[in-house]
Amino acid sequence: MTTVKRRALLTAGLGAALSAPALAAAPAQNGSEVRWRLASAFPKNLDILFGASEALARIVGEATDGRFAIQVTGPGEPVTADGLLDAVAAGTVEMGHGPATVAPGKDPTLALATALPFGLNARGQNAWWLAGGANDLFAELFAKNGLASLPGGNTGAQMGGWFRREIKTAADLQGLKVRIGGLGAQVLAKLGAVPQAVSGSEIAAALEAKRLDAAEWIGPYDDERLGLQKAAPIYHYPGFWEGGAMLHFWLNAETWKALPKPYRAILQAAAAEVAADVQAKYDARNPGALRRLVATGAQLRPFPQDVMEAALKAANDVYAEIAAKNPDFRRIHEAMKTFRNEEYLWFQVAEYTYDNFMIRARARG
Template sequence: MCMPRQAEIGDERAKMPNTLPRRTLLSAGLATAATPLAAPALAEAAPELTWRLGSGFPKSLDTLFGASESFTRIVSEATDGRFKIQPAAAGEIMPNDGLLDAVGSGKVEIAHASSTLGIAQDPVFALASVTPFGLNARGQSAWWLQGGASDLFTEIFARHGLVAVPGGNTGAQMGGWFRKEIKTTADLQGLKFRITGLGGQVLAKLGVSPQGMAGPDLYGALEAKTLDAAEWISPHDDEKLGLQKVAPVYHFPGFWEGGVMMLFWFNAEKWKALPKNYRAILQAAAAQVGAEVQAKYDAHNPQALRRLVAGGAQLRPFPQDVMEAALKAANDLYGELSAKSADFKRVYEAMKTFRNEEYLWFQVAEYTYDNFMIRARARG
């Protein structure tokens, strides 16, 4: 067989349809077309944003206001500075009683505060953070993350234009500073006590006159005897106020605040408009900050309590009859609120059921272990 010459092969190729080069050009064209899509895709996934965060706490509360500072730093670092959030202390943007409304309406993008700021709108808000004789810190976290509370509150808060994400817990708080020791329930009659929220409503049923007052004003009011008692937070924060000098009896526990969960509040529409990766970053930052808040209180409260006692604070537990009377008053209040609000009844019943199950578990392992270790410590 005669083999064609190289020139003839070339001539034949020239006559053939140009299929291979077309495919090659098509592939090259797709590769070229893909290149300019990268920049818009990146911009969509990581837009440059500047938001404001209104804290419900003054700068003097370094742990709670510090949570907002840590949150904004984490978000900025995780987005290479593309998502900037500017934190503001309580009252710098607007009074606390309007903070959640401002977030819901979009005037402010984020807040960090207890849900008790919303009880004037709807008492069911209180259940998201703390209620007298409610869940402790671990129970509150478990209820939110695994017990169904998130689903309950997502529906309720959406009506107010809000999305809430857990963002720290103070743990059980102290019962406050009293000029005179409370020995019986009768000692509560006419007591002018700085206390707010549902705790104030419970104690009002026992004859207390609840007073609303900011932390910096407490010392002067107790010294002038226009207040008989004041609750604040816990030893780490209380120490800064120096109240042991004017109201030396330091009662415990703060049964109205057995574990106060703080929440990061987002405007619902702006939350939904965020890229998924930004929402994930916000949730991760809130979780990290939440762990830090509880850890800081647990680490710093013991030393602060020692210093307070050395400085004249007289530690006293609330008498059993006061605790029992307050529990009954709380249950009466919850019955009244449940009769007025189907939402409150539904959420309160869910919380109560979860609380009972938690204490079933805690009494078996946690309480038994803690009780043993506390007694062992007392024995030296």
């Protein structure tokens, strides 16, 4: 079904739920009108990510004939990316869009809602969240932080980022100043790297000024739009710290509870459409972007096996340390590992063998 058809059904079906009697009974802020603010963690020139918030606002506005209006702002207007979850929880804004990893000082368990090194791939993360029990596992944790959430898209497996020099062994990470956040930063720190907190819009300048030796963002399409290829030549892969990063539309818990049910249903349906579109757009646009990057000088390099193995060991050490002090992390991480093992049991039978055959067939021409 096309996006246009899905949106027509959404507008027709849920618009019917917003009949005059329903609106009359809806206890909204201004009679039958609701005005919200949605802060995005992403720069405005990233049309897939920032565009996801704009699309959500547009769909909700169309479905409610403008009665539920959402104003979208970018980082620093006035909410910064790393302050996004706190701002939503405090009611500074009613909604936010970004990964759980944008709040480095919060409970590390939150990171599991988006991605963690050597966690689930995109299909696994979506399956765990939508049908595998993750939503229930996180509900209490989010509520403790004054939050609720709706899935807001997945980037798919990310790239390892842009490096000034090639990483040939794990020892090459020693002392390397790398832009990276979340639990991935803790893993690379164990390997001797020096993680740096740099916002997406500032990465290219930091690389060019040699304040960074390397930086990861997302993947070819967005990296190209940020101009990262101009500042460092080596493009490593994969981004093992985010094998399938799920973004979220974050909601202030109390505001979400108070939202009239018809509006809540529309917001949920709109978020589901936007989430599907985010991953579809990345899958459709990354191939062309990768070709352009290589054509203009990007040097693709896989992380060597010993780097991957060293990173996996470091990741497991980090998780053991966190779990020893954090019961929520231990409980949800164990559930994620169980689900991941079951997913790969299935993927290795049909998905992997099919994809492996087709990849080899393509290589043969």
